[in-house]
Amino acid sequence: MRYFYYVHTGHRIGLDRFHRAVAIVNELQKEIDITLLCSDFRIAAEAKEYGIKRSVGVDLVRNIPQIAHHGDKMIFDSAEINPTLLTDMTQFFSSFIRITDDPSDTRHEKEFLISPYLEGENICNAVVIDARYFEPLPKTIPLALFFGDDDYEKDLEKHQEMFKPLNMELLMGFYHFLGYENSLKESFSTIYECELYDKVIQRSEILVSASPQAVLENLAGGGKPVFLQRPDYTKDFAPLFELLNVPIIDGYAQEQLMQGIKEASSQTYHEIKNSNTKVIEFIRKTFDL
Incomplete structure (x- = not known):
């Protein structure tokens, strides 16, 4: 057995x-x-x-x-x-x-x-x-984006203009294609390779992400996550994020993004238990x- x-x-x-x-x-x-x-x-x-x-x-x-x-x-x-x-x-x-x-x-x-x-x-x-994400590390990254580890259609590249005015830092996903980050350099102040996943998730004050797990990991360590609900993603996590007071952005609207980040700055999140x-x-x- x-x-x-x-x-x-x-x-x-x-x-x-x-x-x-x-x-x-x-x-x-x-x-x-x-x-x-x-x-x-x-x-x-x-x-x-x-x-x-x-x-x-x-x-x-x-x-x-x-x-x-x-x-x-x-x-x-x-x-x-x-x-x-x-x-x-x-x-x-x-x-x-x-x-x-x-x-x-x-x-x-x-x-x-x-x-x-x-x-x-x-x-x-x-x-x-994972238990390591519950360690409250200093938040040295004011605002970051982690789009996710899957972007086969290169949706981030298509919608990068919505993020450009915010001077965000970007964490690349594991599956981004070779040279993909070159087209994103003008839209983000810093670009981190996927090997720095833990650093960005744990040290971001506000993390915008389409990855439900990244949102939960950032929240566990005292961050203020914002969930980007991609149209190609299931909405299974929406009820959980509503219970945790995580702002949700539905789709690629810059106005919603700005509002979500504003809410995150003043939001009282519910604690998530280990x-x-x-x-x-x-x-x-x-x-x-």
């Missing part, structure tokens, strides 16, 4: 789920041998840089049974789910934990859930944020560790 964590990630969907996978797997691998399965082979290869001991790329979610065995245990972090797949997964794995961001989701009778919205039997109501211990204990109990 083996342990697996499957995460849906990639250049079209970003690394948000991967970041919380790192937070969970790094804790679990202290006591069990767990393999991270990534839907993106490049991220599977890079996972060791984040402390992950064992990671494997998976072409399709349906290929998981080619790696795992019947009776193994699984943590499943993906929206690639339907009733048939869910039934198959809960029958294949002896314990199946799913992480969901969907406020309208429901629990399958044979699965366990981790959700920021749902409560009840076999459900852990929590938000996963729920990692709660999540790990839920997993340990479910897996009988």
Whole structure:
């Protein structure tokens, strides 16, 4: 019997789920041998840089049974789910934990859930944020933008004029194309490479981001995030951000951006709790560790 964590990630969907996978797997691998399965082979290869001991790329979610065995245990972090797949997964794995961001989701009778919205039997109501982001570091970057780790259509380049008057600093995403930053130099005062992710997230006073996980990480460390709701992104996080008093900008309107930053400067944000211990204990109990 083996342990697996499957995460849906990639250049079209970003690394948000991967970041919380790192937070969970790094804790679990202290006591069990767990393999991270990534839907993106490049991220599977890079996972060791984040402390992950064992990671494997998976072409399709349906290929998981080619790696795992019947009776193994699984943590499943993906929206690639339907009733048939869910039934198959809960029958294949002896314990199946799913992480969901969907406020309208429901629990399958044979699965366990981790959700920021749902409560009840076999459900852990929590938000996963790596513990290191809760350290309140000095805020040396007044205003920054992190568009996200996915921008296949180069939407940031198309809409960069909305950010130009604000003299913002920019954190590049992991998947930006070679030379992409050259076209952005006139619109941002400073451009950071993706390797400086932690520095920018933790040290930004106000962070504008289309990455829900980056918003949560910045808030955890005492920052004042503003969520940029991209049209191509799910709106699953909107109810959570409303509860946390995080300003939300809907689309690429400069007027909304200015208003969101103004609100962030004077906003009283709700504190977000470090729920990692709660999540790990839920997993340990479910897996009988």
